[in-house]
Amino acid sequence: MFGLKADWSLEVQNRYFTLEDYNDGVARWCPGCGDHTILTAVQRILRDHQVPPEKTMVVSGIGCSSRFPHYMATYGFHGLHGRAFPVAEGIKSRRPDLTMFVTTGDGDCCSIGAGHWVHAVRYNMDMTVIMFNNEIYGLTKKQTSPTSRAGLKTNTHPRGSFLPPINPASSTLGMTNASFFAQTVDWNSAHLNATLEAAFNHRGFSFVHVLQRCTAYTSYLFDGMQADPNTLALLTGPGSIDLDPSVARIFKNRIEHDPSDIHAARRVAETTDPFPIGILYQDASKPVYDDHSNEGLGTPPEAKIKAMNKVLDLFSI
Amino acid sequence: MQDNMETAGQGPKRISEHIIEIVSDSGEGAQKAGQTFGSLSAKMGNGVWTVEIIPAEIKPPARSKAGASGIRIRFGDHQITNMGDEADLVVAFNGQVLYGRFDQHAYKAGTILLIESKWANDPVPEIREQYAAALEMFKEKGLIIHELPFEDACLEITPNPRLGKNMFVLGMLSYIYQRDLQIAKDNIAYIFRKKAQKVVDLNHALLDRGYAFAKQHVPTYCWEVPGRENPGATIVSNGNEAAAMGIMAAGIELVAMYPITPATSVSHFLAEHLYKVGGFMHQAEDESAAAGFAIGASYAGLTAATITSGPGLALKTEMLGLATMAEVPLVVVLVQRGGPSTGLPTKVEQSDLLAVLYGQAGDAPKIAIASSTIEECFHDVILARKLAEEYRTPVYVLSDTNLATGVSQYPRPELKEEWLAAPLDQSDWPEGVRPYEWDPNTGLSPRPVPGQRGGEYTLTGLAHTEESHVAYDPEVNQRSSTMRSLKFATLQRTLTPPEIKGEDQGDLLIVGWGSTRGSIEEAVLRAQKDGYKVSSTHIRIISPMQPGLKEMFKKFKQVITVEINYSDPAPGGNFTEENRRRAQLAQLLREQTLMDIDSWSNVHGQPIRPGLIYNEIVRRLAH
Numbered sequence: 001m002f003g004l005k006a007d008w009s010l011e012v013q014n015r016y017f018t019l020e021d022y023n024d025g026v027a028r029w030c031p032g033c034g035d036h037t038i039l040t041a042v043q044r045i046l047r048d049h050q051v052p053p054e055k056t057m058v059v060s061g062i063g064c065s066s067r068f069p070h071y072m073a074t075y076g077f078h079g080l081h082g083r084a085f086p087v088a089e090g091i092k093s094r095r096p097d098l099t100m101f102v103t104t105g106d107g108d109c110c111s112i113g114a115g116h117w118v119h120a121v122r123y124n125m126d127m128t129v130i131m132f133n134n135e136i137y138g139l140t141k142k143q144t145s146p147t148s149r150a151g152l153k154t155n156t157h158p159r160g161s162f163l164p165p166i167n168p169a170s171s172t173l174g175m176t177n178a179s180f181f182a183q184t185v186d187w188n189s190a191h192l193n194a195t196l197e198a199a200f201n202h203r204g205f206s207f208v209h210v211l212q213r214c215t216a217y218t219s220y221l222f223d224g225m226q227a228d229p230n231t232l233a234l235l236t237g238p239g240s241i242d243l244d245p246s247v248a249r250i251f252k253n254r255i256e257h258d259p260s261d262i263h264a265a266r267r268v269a270e271t272t273d274p275f276p277i278g279i280l281y282q283d284a285s286k287p288v289y290d291d292h293s294n295e296g297l298g299t300p301p302e303a304k305i306k307a308m309n310k311v312l313d314l315f316s317i
Numbered sequence: 318m319q320d321n322m323e324t325a326g327q328g329p330k331r332i333s334e335h336i337i338e339i340v341s342d343s344g345e346g347a348q349k350a351g352q353t354f355g356s357l358s359a360k361m362g363n364g365v366w367t368v369e370i371i372p373a374e375i376k377p378p379a380r381s382k383a384g385a386s387g388i389r390i391r392f393g394d395h396q397i398t399n400m401g402d403e404a405d406l407v408v409a410f411n412g413q414v415l416y417g418r419f420d421q422h423a424y425k426a427g428t429i430l431l432i433e434s435k436w437a438n439d440p441v442p443e444i445r446e447q448y449a450a451a452l453e454m455f456k457e458k459g460l461i462i463h464e465l466p467f468e469d470a471c472l473e474i475t476p477n478p479r480l481g482k483n484m485f486v487l488g489m490l491s492y493i494y495q496r497d498l499q500i501a502k503d504n505i506a507y508i509f510r511k512k513a514q515k516v517v518d519l520n521h522a523l524l525d526r527g528y529a530f531a532k533q534h535v536p537t538y539c540w541e542v543p544g545r546e547n548p549g550a551t552i553v554s555n556g557n558e559a560a561a562m563g564i565m566a567a568g569i570e571l572v573a574m575y576p577i578t579p580a581t582s583v584s585h586f587l588a589e590h591l592y593k594v595g596g597f598m599h600q601a602e603d604e605s606a607a608a609g610f611a612i613g614a615s616y617a618g619l620t621a622a623t624i625t626s627g628p629g630l631a632l633k634t635e636m637l638g639l640a641t642m643a644e645v646p647l648v649v650v651l652v653q654r655g656g657p658s659t660g661l662p663t664k665v666e667q668s669d670l671l672a673v674l675y676g677q678a679g680d681a682p683k684i685a686i687a688s689s690t691i692e693e694c695f696h697d698v699i700l701a702r703k704l705a706e707e708y709r710t711p712v713y714v715l716s717d718t719n720l721a722t723g724v725s726q727y728p729r730p731e732l733k734e735e736w737l738a739a740p741l742d743q744s745d746w747p748e749g750v751r752p753y754e755w756d757p758n759t760g761l762s763p764r765p766v767p768g769q770r771g772g773e774y775t776l777t778g779l780a781h782t783e784e785s786h787v788a789y790d791p792e793v794n795q796r797s798s799t800m801r802s803l804k805f806a807t808l809q810r811t812l813t814p815p816e817i818k819g820e821d822q823g824d825l826l827i828v829g830w831g832s833t834r835g836s837i838e839e840a841v842l843r844a845q846k847d848g849y850k851v852s853s854t855h856i857r858i859i860s861p862m863q864p865g866l867k868e869m870f871k872k873f874k875q876v877i878t879v880e881i882n883y884s885d886p887a888p889g890g891n892f893t894e895e896n897r898r899r900a901q902l903a904q905l906l907r908e909q910t911l912m913d914i915d916s917w918s919n920v921h922g923q924p925i926r927p928g929l930i931y932n933e934i935v936r937r938l939a940h
Contacts, residue, residue: 054770059613069775070787075618075767076775080607080639086606090613090621091767093599094571096618098767116609119602120586290595295568299595301734307593308565308732313556315562316361316729 009045020038021053022046024073032219034186034212034223039071041193042101045200046074051099058101059088061108065132065212068103082113085120092125093207093293100127100200105109106147108139112147112167121175123289124205126197131168131207132186134214135221141215146169151223168209169269169280173262182241182279187212187226190247198241198279204288211275225275235268235278237260318509329495329541334364336401338779339486342379342387343411344482351388352489352724353504359726360500362544364397366835367724368924370418371663380383385414389423391735392494394543398690398835399723403927404428404540406493407460408486410604412451412466412739421923426459429538430488434464442687447906453491470530484520488527493538498528531544550729556694556720556832559727560650562585563698567732568737569648570596571621573610575603576664579718580626580652580730586776604629608636612645616736616776618766619742620702622648627656627669630676632653637711638677638780641801642755644762646712646740648698650731653831655922665718666921667831670901671711674860680798682805684712685860689834692727693857694720699736706740708804709764715859716877719832719883719924735744741803746772751783760803767924809818812858814865819845819852822872824938827853829879830902833925837879859905867910875937878903879930880918 020044029035046056054076062064062081069076074313075098077092079087088102109117109131120129143156147168151160172181178192180202184195192210197204213222234251235245239259253274258264265281342838351445355367368389368788377384391401409415409432409897419425436448455462469476471485478485484505491501506518531538554562561583566573572591574584593695601607605840607623625633628766640646640647653669655661673685684704688694694716694788701712746765752774754762763771774785780794781787788794818838819824834855841853852873870876884900885892899907900916907914917933919925 028566034686036879052770053773057617057767058775070777072775073773075773077613078775078777078779079612079643080635080778083605083609083636086601087613087616090571090599090615091617093614094619095611095617095767097553115602119606220778231761268378286427293599295597296595301737304568304594304737305732305734308562309563311565311590311593312552312729312732315552315558317356317551317726 017047017050017053019043019047022056022073024071026117027071028067030215032213032215034066034134034210034214035065035068035132036209037189038132038212039068039187041189042130043072044139044193045196046099047195049200055098056101057088057098058103059091060103061082061113062104062139063107063108063137063250064102064214065105067107071217073304079198082108082111083091083116084108085113085116089120089125089289090125092127094289096126096290096294096297102129104129104131105190106131106133106135106145106168108170110146110168118175121172121205121207122177122284124177124179125289126203127205129205129207130196132212133168133207133209134212134218135165136218138214138216143225167269167272172207173266173281176216177286178207178281179283180206180279181209181281182207182305183209183211183268183275183277183281185222185225185232185277186213188247189246191241194241194243195278198247202282203284204286231274233271233274233276235276235280239282240278321564332540332542333395334397334542335540336389336492336696337390337490337704338370338387338389338402338404338407340370340387340407340414340419342384342414343377344624345386345410345479347387347410347486349508350483350487351390353487353508355390355392355498355724356406356553356593357500357504357834358392358494358542360549361497361938362397362546362548363392363542364399364545365392365725366400367391367555368722369398370580373417380411380444384619385417386785387414390451390769391530393541394545399839399927400723400924401709401866402926405430405561408489410482412448412455415455415930416441424458424460428460428877429670429714430455430460431463431535432462432464433467435466437464437470438887452577452657463528465534470526471523472527475519481519481523484523485530488524489526489531491530492528493535493540495539495541498596499523504777530663548726548728551726552729553724553726554691555722556688556691556716556722557652557722558586559694559716560698561590563695564648565591565594565596566695566736567620567648567699567730568592569620569622569698569702571599571611571614571619572596572692573599573601573607573614573623574619575601575607575629577604577629578720578751579654580624580629582721582747583624583650583652604632605636605907607645608640610634611647612636612640614769615645617923618743620740621889622650622681622698626654628659630669630672630726631738632759637683638681640711641677641681641683641803642710642778643774643776643813644764644801646709648701649711649713650698651715651722652712653715655920663718664879664921665832665924666922667715667717667833668861668901668920669715670830670882671904673715674905680802681796682802683708683860684708684808684858685715686712686804686858687715687831687856688720689829689831689855689857690727691720691723691725695727695730704808707761708808709762710804714833717832735900741766745766749790752776752785753781753783753800755783755800759807760800761807775918780872809861809864812861812863814869815854815856815863817852817869818842820850821852822850823850823870824874825849825851825934826873827851827879827934828856828876828902830856830859833879833881836925836927838928840934843927844933844934844938851932851938856902859902862909863907866906867912870910870912872913876906876912876914879915879925879933880907880916881920881925882918884916884918885899
């Protein structure tokens with residue numbers, strides 16, 4: 001049925017999509033929230049690649065970042081807290097024609113959804129995952145997140161968070177079958193766009209960890225980083241993201257890095273100061289679960305009946 | 318066949334039915350012998366119900382109570398719908414394995430026991446003593462005991478009788494019940510089709526030896542259980558296999574599951590066969606993910622199902638609430654076991670009904686179908702798929718360990734292409750139609766699917782408008798709740814009252830649901846023949862509830878449910894008429910009809926046998 005219109009006529013006109021075709025209304029995030037930049041970045045990628053809105057799927061969990069699908073004029077699934085991955089996997093399992101994005105937050109992914117996250121990495125299904133890390137629960141008003149820094153005072157830890165934060169990079173890269181992991185920051189659009197572009201182009205589970213400012217609760221955590229590019233370290237070398245030299249030159253800290261080397265990637269992942277940005281790891285040869293779940297798609301009814309009758313024969317007397 | 322008819326006495330005696338058991342240590346092949354006997358009997362036209370006796374432990378010690386492994390076969394000249402009461406004849410490979418069977422009330426005074434005699438001469442004194450003690454107990458219980466040297470007879474044919482004894486026993490039973498030896502031999506050839514011909518020959522020889530052995534040692538045990546005429550194309554399977562075949566026949570192409578007893582064997586079947594019809598089975602990382610995966614697939618326009626048992630249902634609860642709220646079709650096959658918590662993983666219970674209906678937070682009405690026969694396990698999945706799509710909601714198909722593990726025969730279903738139809742196409746979404754365009758009269762709405770141009774929307778588990786926009790205002794939530802509830806009222810209006818078995822008025826009406834049907838109807842029929850004014854009815858669609866119940870119930874002096882879930886005993890001590898908790902269907906019926914409906918139930922972990930139900934009828938009606 002693909003490519004056919006309701007009246008069975010063929011789509012002849014070339015459709016051209018503008019940013020507006022992916023945009024649905026005014027995003028209701030706080031002014032200055034990093035989520036707005038990420039929304040624009042995703043819409044730009046879709047526009048650049050001319051993906052039809054009806055073939056685009058955005059799945060999310062619960063939290064500020066998970067409101068993302070509501071601001072897209074595509075298909076969206078705003079489901080349960082922590083459970084975006086299983087739903088996205090189910091959608092993708094038999095719909096290779098859909099372009100899949102998952103938007104999730106640090107609480108959604110690294111806390112309540114951690115079990116699904118670990119397995120989603122291993123399934124390595126073809127989707128672009130953006131983890132918005134503002135190091136705090138925003139929507140429910142300032143509770144500690146697993147990525148909150150030790151000592152951060154929140155409504156659930158008013159005397160300061162007890163434990164060191166989870167490191168999303170080392171956690172992801174510690175998992176079997178990881179195939180793509182990158183980090184970026186919401187306040188550098190050029191780097192954000194280029195990173196998401198690389199993730200989009202990777203077939204497999206492309207996980208992008210974005211440091212994201214929460215103007216309501218944790219903006220101050222990132223103020224220093226935003227003011228001083230030396231708090232970041234740009235990953236460079238063959239296989240790194242394609243960044244415009246005029247942007248690249250603001251980063252004085254550089255790490256020459258080979259993203260095909262998992263051991264190097266794990267070492268870089270352990271670094272948090274300066275915070276490495278770019279592709280830590282990429283291996284397009286890792287097995288993709290879609291290749292199995294797609295098996296048998298389009299089997300005609302006659303063939304199904306025939307096969308089913310053979311199964312019934314096994315139980316016939 | 319000619320040979321078979323020659324017996325020592327005056328020829329085989331005709332009987333209507335018998336219940337037999339073969340009990341052994343695990344690994345001695347009793348189940349294989351029993352399955353073959355069951356299949357052979359079905360081929361000869363008998364009604365058959367077999368159920369396996371599973372050891373309580375994974376590696377039980379030999380000759381122990383916990384190690385009982387075997388099979389019960391009930392067969393007759395009529396349709397058999399349940400495992401029945403006490404056995405008529407038992408073949409045992411040692412004594413200790415039978416102890417547990419007495420706890421299950423599997424035998425009665427007069428049950429014939431054919432038992433391996435070699436333990437009497439075992440070199441280990443302790444074993445000889447245990448054997449003697451067991452026999453002493455069986456005598457006290459009134460069993461008719463025949464100690465027979467099975468293994469010595471097998472040794473004439475094979476040096477390893479432990480592995481061959483089962484086909485020898487099949488031979489014995491073939492004499493005793495005058496089975497067609499040629500069919501038995503064909504079955505054996507099929508079982509060992511992947512082995513060398515000498516293996517087939519050896520097992521054929523053991524079969525013949527067993528036949529001659531029984532003729533020699535117990536010649537008067539010779540019965541004929543006549544078969545029915547030409548039953549037509551027939552399937553023999555258990556309820557889980559039937560459900561799995563139903564899933565395939567229903568065109569469900571994506572099944573997501575997480576291993577759990579006793580539902581898992583549905584998945585084993587699908588893992589082996591679903592790909593043959595182009596489908597895919599996903600083993601998820603947990604129960605919630607399995608439900609989420611299936612919901613995702615269904616949202617994307619596929620037909621999807623998930624499979625689970627009680628503890629898994631608890632974990633899927635959140636996802637199923639989402640499916641109800643966001644109106645995503647989903648088939649949930651629920652094979653019940655004993656609860657709460659991990660409960661009785663391998664035992665029978667019907668105690669998830671209220672969890673299914675009320676398990677979610679908030680108001681989450683749902684469709685629940687209870688299969689009452691193995692055949693219904695097949696057809697109910699096809700019905701569930703249709704209802705799920707038509708009503709855009711999860712549909713639960715409830716079975717239990719009794720149906721899941723019982724094996725019986727039913728007419729081979731004729732597959733239909735319409736069952737396989739894709740739920741939705743990918744043509745453009747009609748302009749101006751909203752994603753929840755609720756029909757104010759029915760609550761039903763068409764469903765856009767990703768890929769459909771013009772239908773783009775974001776599904777949400779939050780309260781939402783027809784446009785699927787998040788909305789917290791009072792009217793929207795009231796209206797959307799009403800629309801979701803209206804669907805169930807709409808469905809309920811299309812249902813018919815359940816059938817009544819017996820007179821439509823009388824002293825007692827027994828109401829059941831699920832796997833108890835065979836036992837209830839058998840007990841009621843027996844009581845009717847004994848002059849009691851008792852009838853029964855069985856509810857298949859429990860939510861929304863089938864109509865006409867109050868009118869039906871009014872014509873009986875007493876109405877009770879018979880269920881396999883917990884209810885408090887009769888008032889006494891702290892249990893009073895006011896605080897007494899009734900069985901689950903009874904609670905629903907009391908609410909539905911505002912009538913004083915009682916319940917009779919237990920949680921023994923066993924199917925409720927017809928004899929026990931009969932006793933309860935007599936207790937209530939005999940004055």
